[in-house]
Amino acid sequence: MEMEIHFPGGKRVTSTYKGFTVETDQPKSEGGDDSAPEPYDLFLASIGTCAGVYIVYFCESRKIPIDDISMTLHFERNETSHLMEKIAIDVKLPADFPPKYKKAVIRAAQMCTVKRNLVQPPEILVTANGET
Template identity: 50%
Template sequence: MKISFPGGVAVNAEFDGFTVKSDQPVRAGGQGAAPSPFDLFLASLGTCAGFFALRFCQQRELSTEGLELTLDVERNPETHLPSKVRIAIELPTGFPDKYRDAIIRATDQCAVKRSIADPPEFEVLTV
């Protein structure tokens, strides 16, 4: 993954033929032209969890019409970092009761969430 700086406080990540753009809100000195890196982090968590919920339904040939996830983030007032992330799964109409606990367990297997729960070691260096 290559990180580049296209101007202002915008920062891009380039990988596998994709470019993910980020910027800061206007109030933080950016142009607000793209999501902030932290918002992309939350979107990564939500889309990963959503993928696991979606695949759960698809593998059981359950309707995904109306399937939706919502992320709510509580923040520590001192550090402003997340203290709790709540992922609410809106189930499709007629979703079988027998699968309610199972879809939660499946969604809980999201690799992004698991990476936060068991964080990697970080190393920052100059080259």
């Protein structure tokens, strides 16, 4: 698998994968145009949307409507390292959500592949023209 990364100008960086282009930019305070999310914003969004997909699959397989389900991500960043110290996902279930599935839907969200990659991170190698 391969993803292409391009530098269209300014502080913008784009990725192209599976026919989709994802744009990023930096805020004006960092010299960007604030025209797109920062890359780290997409990282956080990938955690939430990945957990959300697992909830969708769980509910669909049990014919539970998802219209009134939502989630909120709360996160705490270390001011020195600028890394996240805690990311909490709060799944908001409607009053008529089957009580017997509440713990199971939480477990489904925890199965998110993005989250599991953080627990068991891949090796990341950086090269230039194939050389270190």
